[in-house]
Amino acid sequence: MINLSLPLLAFNPIAFNLGPIQVHWYGIIIATGVVLALILSVREGRRRGINEDYFYDYLLWALPIAVICARFYYVIFQWGYYSHHPAEIIAIWDGGIAIYGAILGGILTLYFFCRVRQISMWTMMDVISPTLIMAQGIGRWGNFMNQEAFGAITSRAALISQHLPMWIINQMDIGNHYRIPTFLYESLWDLVGFALLMLLRHRHHLFKRGEVFLTYVMWYSVGRFFIEGMRTDSLMIGNTLRVSQILSLIFFVGALITLIVRRQRTNLPWYVNQ
Secondary structure, eight states: OOOTTSOOOOOOSEEEEETTEEEEHHHHHHHHHHHHHHHHHHHHHHHTTOOHHHHHHHHHHHHHHHHHHHHHHHHHHTHHHHTTOGGGTTOGGGOOOOHHHHHHHHHHHHHHHHHHHTOOHHHHHHHHHHHHHHHHHHHHHHHHHHTOSOBSEEOHHHHHHTTOOHHHHHHTEETTEEEOOHHHHHHHHHHHHHHHHHHHTTSTTTOBTTHHHHHHHHHHHHHHHHHHTTBSSOOEETTTEEHHHHHHHHHHHHHHHHHHHHHTOTTOOBSSOO
């Protein structure tokens, strides 16, 4: 039995090697989140009368497009560097993707997918969004393995006072300085949001169609806005504006206004019709 109270070395971000190919924990963790999200979405889709093949087909399109958009988003806001190193733009294996880019790419893909398949985009988003925030929460542990998405310098004593396990505290020793584990805060925020959406979405006359998705957007945006303010690796506009905070504010306000306006339409169906 491993005693996790003992000092541990930082985790190796490489899980194993397949010949010359290095398999990273980051990829394994992201893939785990995607598979779990797919399984839960298919299950809910059956309940909503959606052909499960739609979820597999959508994922085949959405996954590569989301990755490309996540990279494109990152490169745009780091253009000062990539304009001088254009050969590195496609070097996604060296890191540098942004979750907001992936979300935007996934939503854009879903819009066209639903139009082609002639299914309700709102219904699909209601089904997918709780599992999406779950996958986001799981994915943050890939940042943990890579020792990224952290906050300002702190002390070991401050981390211990948060009652964190020693294996997390030791992994937060980055560059000979302990760092605030903002990856953990966002992961917990996302997983709490997932639990709440899963518990509440089937409550009779609570959500109208599309409102599970809008609630997801608002929940994630609030958490991301405040947690982003603690990070030290934010994508910036100038020296003061954090891109993710601006987008979080826009998404929250946009989702809230959309929810209020749609609520005025009394002919909207409830998410669960009983």
